[in-house]
Amino acid sequence: MIEVKNLVKKYGNHLAVDHLSFQIEAGKIYGFLGPNGAGKSTTMNIMTGYLGATEGEVLIDGHDILKEPEEAKRHIGYLPEQPPLYMDMTVREYLEFAAELKGIGKAKRAEEITEIEKMVRISDVEKRLIKNLSKGYRQRVGLAQAVLGFPEIIILDEPTVGLDPKQIIEIRELIRKLAKKHTVILSSHILAEVREVCDYILIISKGRLVASDTPENLEKMLDDHTTVVIEAQSSPSEMRLILKNIPGIESVETEDAGDYVTWARIREKKGEDVRERIFRAFASAQTPLRTLKTEGTSLEDVFMQLTQTDTLPEAFAEKIQREEAE
Amino acid sequence: MLAVYKRELKSYFQSMVGCVFVAFLVAFTGIYFMAYNMTAGYPYFSYTLSGSLIVFLVGIPLITMRSFSEERRNKTDQLLLTAPVGLGKIVAGKYLAMVTVIAIPNVIFCVFPLIIKSQGTAYFLADYLSIGVFFLLGCVYAAIGMFLSALTESQIIAYISTFGILLVLYLWDGILSMMPGSAVSGLVGVLILLTAVVFYIWRMTENPVIAGVIEGAGIIAALVLYFVKSELFENLLSRLLGRLALANVFTDITTNSIFDVTGIALYLSIIAVFAFLTVQAIQKRRWS
Numbered sequence: 302m303i304e305v306k307n308l309v310k311k312y313g314n315h316l317a318v319d320h321l322s323f324q325i326e327a328g329k330i331y332g333f334l335g336p337n338g339a340g341k342s343t344t345m346n347i348m349t350g351y352l353g354a355t356e357g358e359v360l361i362d363g364h365d366i367l368k369e370p371e372e373a374k375r376h377i378g379y380l381p382e383q384p385p386l387y388m389d390m391t392v393r394e395y396l397e398f399a400a401e402l403k404g405i406g407k408a409k410r411a412e413e414i415t416e417i418e419k420m421v422r423i424s425d426v427e428k429r430l431i432k433n434l435s436k437g438y439r440q441r442v443g444l445a446q447a448v449l450g451f452p453e454i455i456i457l458d459e460p461t462v463g464l465d466p467k468q469i470i471e472i473r474e475l476i477r478k479l480a481k482k483h484t485v486i487l488s489s490h491i492l493a494e495v496r497e498v499c500d501y502i503l504i505i506s507k508g509r510l511v512a513s514d515t516p517e518n519l520e521k522m523l524d525d526h527t528t529v530v531i532e533a534q535s536s537p538s539e540m541r542l543i544l545k546n547i548p549g550i551e552s553v554e555t556e557d558a559g560d561y562v563t564w565a566r567i568r569e570k571k572g573e574d575v576r577e578r579i580f581r582a583f584a585s586a587q588t589p590l591r592t593l594k595t596e597g598t599s600l601e602d603v604f605m606q607l608t609q610t611d612t613l614p615e616a617f618a619e620k621i622q623r624e625e626a627e
Numbered sequence: 628m629l630a631v632y633k634r635e636l637k638s639y640f641q642s643m644v645g646c647v648f649v650a651f652l653v654a655f656t657g658i659y660f661m662a663y664n665m666t667a668g669y670p671y672f673s674y675t676l677s678g679s680l681i682v683f684l685v686g687i688p689l690i691t692m693r694s695f696s697e698e699r700r701n702k703t704d705q706l707l708l709t710a711p712v713g714l715g716k717i718v719a720g721k722y723l724a725m726v727t728v729i730a731i732p733n734v735i736f737c738v739f740p741l742i743i744k745s746q747g748t749a750y751f752l753a754d755y756l757s758i759g760v761f762f763l764l765g766c767v768y769a770a771i772g773m774f775l776s777a778l779t780e781s782q783i784i785a786y787i788s789t790f791g792i793l794l795v796l797y798l799w800d801g802i803l804s805m806m807p808g809s810a811v812s813g814l815v816g817v818l819i820l821l822t823a824v825v826f827y828i829w830r831m832t833e834n835p836v837i838a839g840v841i842e843g844a845g846i847i848a849a850l851v852l853y854f855v856k857s858e859l860f861e862n863l864l865s866r867l868l869g870r871l872a873l874a875n876v877f878t879d880i881t882t883n884s885i886f887d888v889t890g891i892a893l894y895l896s897i898i899a900v901f902a903f904l905t906v907q908a909i910q911k912r913r914w915s
């Protein structure tokens with residue numbers, strides 16, 4: 302459906318997108334995830350034909366966005382980060398203009414606009430000037446514009462930024478509804494949102510694609526070690542002494558919390574469960590154990606590891622090597 | 628294209644800019660009309676119109692300043708550029724909307740010669756031709772203004788730069804009279820112009836070989852011509868640059884009743900060039 306090959310975008314000397322390649326298949330919700338300035342918006346702007354790429358190509362349904370722009374753009378509805386609204390128009394006028402711009406026939410126009418207005422719930426503000434609308438309504442008008450003409454691909458750049466929690470939930474529901482008939486690509490720097498809505502996540506950092514998979518697989522990929530966190534009434538050295546003889550522990554980090562209380566993060570060896578052993582060891586040493594809990598890898602950790610550090614975690618480096626070999 | 632045209636035209640009259648422009652131009656011309664044609668009894672409306680030329684300098688930038696700069700500032704250009712419409716059509720739609728706004732006062736002007744006629748003799752051919760050329764001149768100014776608006780994000784900068792350039796063009800005859808007329812100065816002027824063009828080519832292509840070859844060939848050609856036929860270079864500068872005094876085609880009609888067909892061709896080609904440059908300016912921004 303969409304094929305992005307070796308995309309590079311330079312702003313002067315700054316490399317905003319660095320040899321990015323991926324494919325988008327029909328009928329799924331894709332999430333672009335990355336910290337601010339990772340190149341998400343730039344990539345979307347190139348995919349929709351707003352910007353030109355320094356190198357590489359984007360194929361929309363087989364049409365190159367630069368060589369056959371009109372044909373390629375017909376398949377895309379785009380809501381940029383800042384909704385492109387004309388403040389001096391009413392909602393209805395604006396949508397009529399957008400529909401005409403997208404080449405929707407005169408006969409179908411009114412009906413389709415009414416349908417979409419109902420869908421994004423802006424029917425009651427259709428006669429108001431856009432400049433008098435709140436941020437949430439403006440966002441929805443922008444969304445209505447992207448959905449106009451029901452293009453196969455709908456690209457949304459940070460669709461929920463600046464909305465209140467209720468509006469965020471509404472927009473997410475709407476995105477799910479749209480995904481039944483369309484391919485939706487959205488970007489966000491909020492992880493919870495992407496996990497909530499998307500079938501497939503593309504994590505982008507410093508203009509490069511660092512991981513792409515389903516949310517479950519991404520979590521699994523780092524989940525080969527479990528960490529046990531304990532809190533006990535002892536000094537760090539006493540705690541290390543107790544833990545020293547327990548089999549199945551790979552490493553221990555201790556932290557003195559003062560008042561004769563110590564926290565420790567214990568990394569298990571692969572396939573071991575040391576919780577019971579720890580409990581018994583502390584019990585026999587007559588040291589009160591105040592907390593004992595496990596920490597799995599969350600998508601949050603994956604995201605942090607991928608975007609905050611310069612080196613890729615082993616599992617991902619291996620996967621990328623495998624893919625390149627293929 | 629029609630969608631952009633309709634939206635622009637509506638927005639001119641919703642935002643009052645269009646109304647102010649039309650009202651200002653018609654009111655100003657009306658005052659001149661009262662003074663020259665009614666009170667003083669001079670039968671040529673074209674003469675009155677030449678007085679209104681100065682209003683164009685103030686008014687045209689008012690219409691053109693927001694055309695592309697505001698789109699860019701509000702990021703509404705993202706809607707236009709990601710829609711399945713060619714850039715040329717977007718520029719054409721916007722330009723035609725400006726042309727329509729400029730046409731409105733000119734249509735109103737068509738009434739004035741009839742008023743003169745009702746009071747005695749009127750010179751319809753000169754009057755209507757001058758209205759037509761006046762309108763075309765407005766279109767030329769609008770094309771220049773549109774191009775400058777596409778270069779910046781700020782309406783104010785677009786306004787001031789357009790006004791400045793139109794003012795220089797308006798005063799061009801006076802500026803030209805200060806140019807030296809000797810053959811040597813003609814040669815120097817040609818070389819300066821050549822170097823400017825070559826510098827531009829070098830910046831655009833980043834190819835020093837092409838630029839160097841063109842510069843070298845140009846210098847040799849100019850020098851050979853100078854030594855073979857030096858009288859060619861006499862008054863060359865004012866002849867070359869004299870064409871830039873755009874309003875002359877119009878004032879020829881109003882003051883001397885001379886209609887210059889090549890001037891009309893010049894107007895149309897300037898419009899085409901600036902419309903093309905506007906498209907290029909927007910394209911270039913997508914790649915930088």
